[in-house]
Structures are given as structure tokens and as C-alpha cells.
Amino acid sequence: MNLAPDALRLDIGASLRLFGGLPALLQQVRDDLAAMDLPARLAVAATPLAALWLVRAGDGAVCTDLAATRAALASVPMDALRLAPPLARRIEGFGLRRLGDVLALPRASLGARLGKPFVVDLARALGELPDPQACFAFPERFEQALELPAPVEAAPVLLFAARRLVAALAGWLAARNGAVRAIDCLIEHGHGQVTALPLAFSAPVHEAARIERVLKESLDALRLPAPALALRLCAPQTVVREAGSLVLFDGAGQRQEALAELLDRLAARLGAPAVQGLACHADHRPEHASRAHPANPAGAPATTLPRPLWLLDPPEVLRESRGRPQRAGPLRLAAGPERIESGWWDGADARRDYFIAIDGAGRWLWIFRDPRPPGGWFLHGVFA
Amino acid sequence: MNPALAGALQRGDIRRGDAFAVAPAPTLGSGFPLLDAELPGGGWPRGALTELLAEHEGIGELGLLLPALATLTAAGRAVLLVAPPHAAHAPAWAAAGVRLDCLRLVFPRRPRDALWAGVEALRCGGVAATLLWPDAMLRDGLPANSLRRLQVAAGEGGGAAFLLRPARFAAPASPAPLRLQLHAAEGRLRVQLLKRRGPPARHDILLDVRRPALLSQAFPHALAGAALPAASGSRRRSRAAA
Numbered sequence: 001m002n003l004a005p006d007a008l009r010l011d012i013g014a015s016l017r018l019f020g021g022l023p024a025l026l027q028q029v030r031d032d033l034a035a036m037d038l039p040a041r042l043a044v045a046a047t048p049l050a051a052l053w054l055v056r057a058g059d060g061a062v063c064t065d066l067a068a069t070r071a072a073l074a075s076v077p078m079d080a081l082r083l084a085p086p087l088a089r090r091i092e093g094f095g096l097r098r099l100g101d102v103l104a105l106p107r108a109s110l111g112a113r114l115g116k117p118f119v120v121d122l123a124r125a126l127g128e129l130p131d132p133q134a135c136f137a138f139p140e141r142f143e144q145a146l147e148l149p150a151p152v153e154a155a156p157v158l159l160f161a162a163r164r165l166v167a168a169l170a171g172w173l174a175a176r177n178g179a180v181r182a183i184d185c186l187i188e189h190g191h192g193q194v195t196a197l198p199l200a201f202s203a204p205v206h207e208a209a210r211i212e213r214v215l216k217e218s219l220d221a222l223r224l225p226a227p228a229l230a231l232r233l234c235a236p237q238t239v240v241r242e243a244g245s246l247v248l249f250d251g252a253g254q255r256q257e258a259l260a261e262l263l264d265r266l267a268a269r270l271g272a273p274a275v276q277g278l279a280c281h282a283d284h285r286p287e288h289a290s291r292a293h294p295a296n297p298a299g300a301p302a303t304t305l306p307r308p309l310w311l312l313d314p315p316e317v318l319r320e321s322r323g324r325p326q327r328a329g330p331l332r333l334a335a336g337p338e339r340i341e342s343g344w345w346d347g348a349d350a351r352r353d354y355f356i357a358i359d360g361a362g363r364w365l366w367i368f369r370d371p372r373p374p375g376g377w378f379l380h381g382v383f384a
Numbered sequence: 385m386n387p388a389l390a391g392a393l394q395r396g397d398i399r400r401g402d403a404f405a406v407a408p409a410p411t412l413g414s415g416f417p418l419l420d421a422e423l424p425g426g427g428w429p430r431g432a433l434t435e436l437l438a439e440h441e442g443i444g445e446l447g448l449l450l451p452a453l454a455t456l457t458a459a460g461r462a463v464l465l466v467a468p469p470h471a472a473h474a475p476a477w478a479a480a481g482v483r484l485d486c487l488r489l490v491f492p493r494r495p496r497d498a499l500w501a502g503v504e505a506l507r508c509g510g511v512a513a514t515l516l517w518p519d520a521m522l523r524d525g526l527p528a529n530s531l532r533r534l535q536v537a538a539g540e541g542g543g544a545a546f547l548l549r550p551a552r553f554a555a556p557a558s559p560a561p562l563r564l565q566l567h568a569a570e571g572r573l574r575v576q577l578l579k580r581r582g583p584p585a586r587h588d589i590l591l592d593v594r595r596p597a598l599l600s601q602a603f604p605h606a607l608a609g610a611a612l613p614a615a616s617g618s619r620r621r622s623r624a625a626a
Contacts, residue, residue: 009592255462257510258510259508259511261453261508262508262510262511263488270492276488277485278474278477278484278487279474280474281474288472289475290472291474292489301479304479306597308473309446309477309480310471310472311471312470312471313470327626329414335596356596361443361568362442362568364442364596382470383596384441384444384445
């Protein structure tokens with residue numbers, strides 16, 4: 001496979017059986033091109049150069065052997081060869097309009113008059129000389145842009161255009177057996193104004209459908225500052241795709257994947273800070289004992305004393321009446337005090353006496369008294 | 385009995401009023417044998433909504449779920465908390481036996497987002513249990529059609545689905561097949577079965593849910609005063625006691 005200007009050349013000789021014959025393969029190529037909304041013409045020939053010339057001349061030529069190729073080439077107009085202008089003028093000067101006219105002339109005199117490279121090309125097109133092709137090498141980094149046919153005001157509408165870029169990205173990833181953890185979607189508004197929409201995935205992804213679903217949530221939550229004129233998709237880094245053979249046995253892998261996808265979509269729509277994990281952090285101050293985005297999910301708590309499931313941030317100020325804390329009536333202190341004194345080193349030092357309190361309605365609360373002036377009682381947690 | 389009627393009664397989707405419905409999916413043991421005995425299928429339903437209508441916050445409403453959550457997370461299954469009312473205090477969840485790396489919390493900012501996140505979480509086959517506080521930010525509570533959307537989503541995902549709601553929403557009808565009202569009862573939890581797929585419950589259940597250990601068990605070094613001593617005074621006395 002390689003690219004000529006305006007043309008994509010595929011070596012299909014070895015793939016006919018796989019795709020169920022030539023007509024089926026051609027139909028699939030046409031369908032794929034239509035899905036990407038690319039108008040295209042197809043031609044099949046026995047040599048790469050002949051195929052290129054034929055497709056420039058028209059759509060639908062199918063020549064599966066050299067004889068048919070030679071016959072079809074005879075009617076190709078000379079323009080289709082895209083020769084250098086001086087050469088083209090000279091051939092026109094000879095009155096040669098079609099390739100058939102050229103092929104009818106003796107090859108030796110053609111070489112003398114029109115130059116050796118032209119004769120070599122003819123020989124390659126006819127299959128008389130080998131024509132080795134360089135294989136297309138996928139770029140190392142994916143970046144593709146798309147001009148929108150009309151300015152787009154609403155971000156969700158961009159999804160339709162973005163689908164084509166995502167399909168291209170998925171194809172690029174498939175060719176490299178790669179996956180991405182993050183992609184950048186850039187929305188260009190003209191005048192150098194760009195809205196960046198970074199997409200992050202909790203696990204490497206490679207399927208177009210999954211990338212699209214996360215992109216959809218991001219676009220749904222986005223408000224454009226100005227109409228969008230173009231879209232650009234970049235994959236700065238790829239990772240090697242992980243083999244998924246273990247998942248067939250217990251379904252745990254599929255569940256993990258479904259969960260990862262859900263979390264990605266939640267983060268895309270609600271914002272990454274809205275989706276949190278939970279881990280203990282060894283700090284005696286309750287407000288520092290949890291980590292929402294843990295780097296090390298296996299942190300150990302600093303204490304084994306009773307702690308409430310919910311923590312109020314900030315603590316709620318409690319009324320005090322005759323030295324006793326009140327919240328919808330006086331609170332009964334059921335346990336305490338537990339003195340927590342910590343954090344003097346980082347400027348957020350705390351010195352508090354904690355109690356477990358039960359109110360008249362049966363709520364179990366975690367309250368503290370600040371022994372330092374101005375003092376007072378605070379509700380810090382709920383034993384839910 | 386009329387043979388046609390007897391035949392109809394054999395159908396899986398028809399239930400006689402005096403018998404428990406056959407749970408469509410294996411249930412999830414609640415960790416409370418007294419409660420499991422009263423629940424159709426012997427545990428929390430999967431693939432259907434369970435409403436927990438707590439009289440107040442802090443009476444042990446989560447304590448009712450903690451054994452089940454501990455079981456699920458111990459098996460590596462994911463638990464999602466959607467729109468929880470407060471920040472979670474990690475040491476307490478860990479102490480209750482919940483594996484924290486299996487826990488995810490979602491904090492939507494708008495009611496619409498909370499409902500969307502709830503539906504998506506319930507629908508996801510990768511989530512074993514979803515705890516949703518659907519009425520947060522809504523003065524009149526969650527509308528009935530939203531409840532139905534959640535019920536449908538729970539059926540698709542097949543995980544356990546708990547809606548934690550204030551008791552004032554106990555009166556309006558709900559599509560949830562299991563509804564429990566929770567009352568505080570002197571350090572225990574009184575569970576009133578408002579609705580279940582089975583005969584109406586005759587009596588409430590009293591459960592010993594997880595409560596913080598009190599007095600000398602938890603604070604061996606500190607003095608426990610029911611009447612409030614000044615903090616410094618109590619420490620002096622505890623030293624004297626030691």
C-alpha cells in the first residue's frame with residue numbers, strides 16, 4: 001500500500017481469497033470510502049503504474065492480467081500520465097493523443113526522442129520491467145485536521161465531524177497495534193483562537209466506539225466561545241495494546257473494561273475532579289486522612305479509633321448553651337474526648353477534643369471542641 | 385383450582401400475594417440474617433432498585449449496607465457512590481471492611497447530572513453496587529418518571545442499586561420493588577418494610593448495625609463523661625486514673 005498524489009494504491013493480489021473475491025473486495029473498498037465521505041474512483045490493473053493511469057482516466061476499469069491491462073491502457077489519454085509540461089508539449093506536437101498512439105511507435109526511437117525515463121515508465125506500466133513499490137509507513141504521531149463545511153455554533157454537533165477523525169485514529173492505532181491513554185481534540189475558531197479539549201482515559205483504549213462515547217460526553221458539556229471552523233485530533237503518545245485473552249474466562253476483564261469506560265465518560269461530562277477514588281492517608285487530622293485522587297491506593301490510616309463515614313467540610317458550627325453543644329436540642333456526649341493535635345509543621349495545625357455525640361433524634365455525630373480561643377463546638381462527621 | 389388459573393400461576397412473572405416472588409437474579413446477602421429472612425430471595429435484590437428511606441442521617445443507614453459492600457469489594461467488585469451528601473472519610477470505610485480501591489465517588493454539580501450519572505452507573509455491568517442520593521439538590525425530590533428511568537437502568541446493568549432518600553419521600557408511590565424505612569432505635573436500627581415482592585411484613589426488624597464503640601472500649605485512656613467536663617480537666621483526670 002502506498003500513496004501517489006491524489007491516489008491510494010493497494011496491492012490486492014494476495015488478499016483476494018481473504019475478502020471473498022475481487023467484486024466483494026472492491027465493494028468493501030467503495031463502502032469504506034463512502035463511510036468516510038470520500039468521493040473516489042477505482043481501477044484495477046496488473047501493474048501499479050497502469051492502475052494509476054487508468055484511474056486518472058476514469059472509474060471502474062478492472063484488468064486482472066497484463067494483456068487486459070495493455071488493451072485498456074491504449075485508450076488512456078496522455079493527460080492521465082501527468083508528464084512534465086515540456087515532455088507533454090513535445091508528445092502533443094507529435095500528434096499523439098492517447099497512450100495507444102505512443103505504444104504503436106517503435107520503443108527505441110521513443111527513447112531517443114522522449115528520453116529514457118519515459119520509456120522505462122512505459123515498460124513498468126506494461127509489466128516488462130519490475131516496479132518495486134515502497135510500502136506506506138504510518139506516521140509516528142497521529143495528528144489529523146478537518147475543515148468544517150460550515151461554522152458550527154453548538155459543540156455537540158461537532159461529534160459528527162469528529163467521528164471521521166476518530167475512525168482515522170482507530171485505523172492508525174490498529175496498524176500499530178497501539179492504544180492511547182489521552183488524546184487532544186483541538187477546536188479551531190480562526191484568528192489563532194483554539195479551544196483545547198483533552199480527553200483522558202483510565203485505561204488504554206483503541207476502539208473508535210469507546211473514544212467516540214467519551215468524546216460525546218466532553219462535547220455535550222462544552223460551550224464554545226466562538227463558532228468552530230476546524231477540528232484537529234492529536235494522539236501525542238501511544239502504548240502497546242494489551243492482550244485481552246484472560247478476560248474470556250471469568251468476565252472480570254470485561255467488567256473492568258465496562259467500569260473504566262463508565263468512569264471515563266463520567267469524568268468527561270462532569271469534569272475529572274467530580275470522579276474520585278478513596279484512600280487512607282496517614283495523617284491524624286481527619287480532614288487530611290483521606291485522599292480523593294490517590295497516587296498510592298494502599299495508604300494506611302493513622303488511627304484505629306472510631307471514625308465517621310462522612311466528614312463535613314467545613315465543620316458545622318454548633319450552638320452552645322450552658323457549656324453544652326446543641327443541635328436540634330442538647331447533644332448527649334457518648335464517648336470522648338479524643339485529643340487530636342497535629343499539623344503544626346504545615347501551618348494548618350489543629351488542636352481539638354473530639355466526642356461522639358447522639359442527638360435527640362438518634363443521629364450519631366462526631367463533634368469537636370476547639371480548646372483554643374475563641375473556642376466553640378463544631379460538627380465534623382456523621383456516623384451514617 | 386381452575387386448571388387454566390393454575391397454569392397461569394406457574395408463570396415466572398406472576399406472583400401470588402402470599403408468597404415471595406422468585407428473584408430474577410441471585411440476591412446479595414445483606415449480612416443481617418434477620419433481614420435476609422424477610423427479603424425476597426434472601427438478600428438485597430440485583431437488577432432492581434432498593435429504596436432506603438432514612439428518618440435522619442446518622443442513624444446507621446449506611447451501616448445497613450456496609451456488610452454487603454465489604455463482601456462485594458473483597459471480591460474485587462466495584463461500588464459507586466453517586467451524589468453522596470458529604471465527603472467520605474477513608475479510615476472509617478476501611479475500618480468497616482470496604483476495599484477502598486474498589487470504591488468510586490461521583491460528585492455531580494447539578495441535579496440533571498446526578499440523574500444522568502445514576503442512570504449510567506446503574507446501567508454499567510462493571511458496577512456491582514450503586515449507592516445513589518437522588519434527591520440532593522431537589523426540593524421536591526426525584527420525580528416519578530426519573531425513578532422509573534433508574535429502575536429500568538438497574539434492570540439493564542444487573543447490579544445492586546440503593547437509593548438513599550429522606551423518609552419524607554416514603555409516602556409517594558415508587559417503582560422500586562423493595563422499599564425500607566429506617567428508624568433510630570436506641571443505638572440499633574429499626575427497619576420497616578414498606579414494600580417488597582411478597583406478603584406484607586407483619587413487624588419491623590431491629591438490627592445491630594455498625595455503631596462506633598463507646599466509652600471505655602474505644603477510649604481506654606480517656607475519661608468518658610456524659611456530663612461535659614472541660615477538656616483540660618478531663619485529661620487531668622484521665623492521667624490520674626492511669
